[in-house]
Amino acid sequence: MSKYFEDLDPGQVYQHALHRTVTDVDNLMFTCLTHNDQPLHLDEEFGKKTMWGSRIVHSLWTLSFVNGVTVSxxxxxxxxxxxGxxxxxxxxxxRIGDTIRSETTIVSKRESAKYPDAGIVMFQHDGYNQREELVVRAIRAGLMMKRPAAAAAAAAAAA
Incomplete structure (x- = not known):
């Protein structure tokens, strides 16, 4: 369930339920869509000659997935x-075949000086593979709606 600014408090950690095993098609489509023809993502023989020993998945696919599953x-x-x-x-x-999961920690929040009906929340999105190795960490600022006045008043009266 989506959260409003008031629902997000520093220190909260959300484990996102959606996990995904990365396929060759995921990597190939993302690479083609972004016009990034880096052989490290496309050419297994090239990848074998690198420090990684194989192709690796496009890092921005990883970031997009780990950030994307937080939305719902x-x-x-x-x-x-x-x-930003x-x-x-x-x-x-x-790598192709890794299963990725995502968790989000609320780092901080503050009122927006520009938008009175919104606040700024700092999210830390962490992605892990099936071995619990951190594969991506992103600290992101999001402009979040405050609860509508009627909803806020009802919530305050119920508390």
Missing amino acids: DLTLGTTLGNL YEEIRFPNPV
């Missing part, structure tokens, strides 16, 4: 925009 749990219909990333790291490669 946290921001569907309650976000006003992605303001402060940090993106890929400490371990993802």
Whole structure:
């Protein structure tokens, strides 16, 4: 269930239920769609000659998946925009056949100075493979809706 600004508190951790085993088609389609013809993502023989020993999955596919699966749990219909990333790291490669899961930690939040009906939330999105190795960490700023006034008043009266 999506969250409003008021629902997100620093320190909260969300384990996202959707996991995915990366397929060759995922990697090939993403690589083609982004026009990134780096042989490290497409050519197994090239990959074997690198420090990785094989092809590796496009890192931006990994970031997109790990960030994307958070939407239905946290921001569907309650976000006003992605303001940017402060940090993106890929400490371990993802390979075809790896199963990726995602978790989000709420790092901080503050009122928006520009938009009185919104606040800024810092999300840390972490992606792990089936060996529990961190494969991506992204710190992201999101502009989140505040609860509509009527909903906020009802919630306050019920508390």
